[in-house]
Amino acid sequence: MSRTLEKTDYEPYKRLLLEISFDGSEYNGWQVQPHCNTVQAVLQRLLKKLYGGQHISILGSSRTDAGVHAIGFAACFLCPERPHISNIKLLKALNSLLPASIRVRKVSEVDLEFHARYDALGKAYSYILNLGMESPFSSRYSWLMQTKININAMQQAADFLIGTHDYSSFVVERHKYENAVRTIYSIDFMSAGSFLCITFKGNGFLYKMIRCIVGALEAVGRGFISVEQFKKIFEAQDRSLAPGTAPAHGLFLVKVFYEQCAMENFKLTTLPFCINLAEKPDRAVYIKP
Known part of the structure; x- marks a missing residue:
């Protein structure tokens, strides 16, 4: 079924999907809120800077609450044609500008009508x-x-x-x-x-x-x-x-x-954060009922 693309001030060139990790401790969740520090707001400010002042609206896969963390959060946006930034350059540019509490793990192109939330299975x-x-x-x-x-x-x-x-x-x-x-x-x-x-x-x-x-x-x-x-x-x-x-x-x-x-096929095999907090993280085991 055809979807109406979100309104932009530019002609959409392609849609990019970002896979994002973040420590939610210092953020009021994902979604933009007035007078609050949110992950979406941080990313949109940086994308606006990278794309020459054009406002970029990001669609998130969900609304995480304040304090909730993410390993593989998904978000997408319509990318303008100019300035042209390759996916790998965008990945590097974002991670060089983002605070240490947010990292973009992957940038990939998806269909123009793709929606990070509604297309999630x-x-x-x-x-x-x-x-x-x-x-x-x-x-x-x-x-x-x-x-x-x-x-x-x-x-x-x-x-x-x-x-x-x-x-x-x-x-x-x-x-x-x-x-x-x-x-x-x-x-x-x-x-x-x-x-x-x-x-x-x-x-x-x-x-x-x-x-x-x-x-x-x-x-x-x-x-x-x-x-x-x-x-x-x-x-x-x-x-x-x-x-x-x-x-x-x-x-x-x-x-x-x-x-x-x-x-x-998904099966978590390690604790979902980087620090080796467990005594023997290599011996993490599933507990059978």
């Missing part, structure tokens, strides 16, 4: 729990657990979420959506040193949905609610019955999928 997110001691290196990227948690119980609860369901119990601002039905393909638990990584793969996620789910799973793990209570909360489709929301800083958008094969 699915996404993968990971949430990191620190089951060990607090560290100045991990506190920005993981949620510290104050007590021991029952991972097996968390896995049992997570199993109820697999498939196509109404996730109203785990959505903030539910009234903004026509419905809360989504599909979660898998929820994997991976242990690496003192860290527990929970990775969600699905066709789409609603506002704070993963953080709400993790908050409820954490309540199961600490024994505040039972696996059966979790199931009843989920089936009630009532957010007011669910436990609190997990903090933003433990969440990573890992990958946006535009090909079915890539989504089906």
Whole structure:
């Protein structure tokens, strides 16, 4: 189906897709907001500079919240013909100007009608729990657990979420959506040193949905609610019955999928950040239910 291209002050020459990593600690999320420092705003300012003052509007694959990080965020924009900048030169130019907290990993050309959000087949997110001691290196990227948690119980609860369901119990601002039905393909638990990584793969996620789910799973793990209570909360489709929301800083958008094969074959094999925080990161293993 043909789409109407977004309005520009120039004749669109081609559309470029950016794969972006960022540390969300110092940003108010992805999307441009008045008087706020956002990832989209930073990129648009630099693109305007590189393209001779022409305003470049970037379309993001999702709206990440303040404090949420990304490994493989996707965004696209319509590129003017002049000045001509090759993809590799654009990649190098952006990374030379961007703050250290943002990096463009890849630049590729896509169809003019491509949309980073609406053409996505699915996404993968990971949430990191620190089951060990607090560290100045991990506190920005993981949620510290104050007590021991029952991972097996968390896995049992997570199993109820697999498939196509109404996730109203785990959505903030539910009234903004026509419905809360989504599909979660898998929820994997991976242990690496003192860290527990929970990775969600699905066709789409609603506002704070993963953080709400993790908050409820954490309540199961600490024994505040039972696996059966979790199931009843989920089936009630009532957010007011669910436990609190997990903090933003433990969440990573890992990958946006535009090909079915890539989504089906995706499997996270390492912790989703660069610093080797785990005691033995090369021995990260999936925890079988």
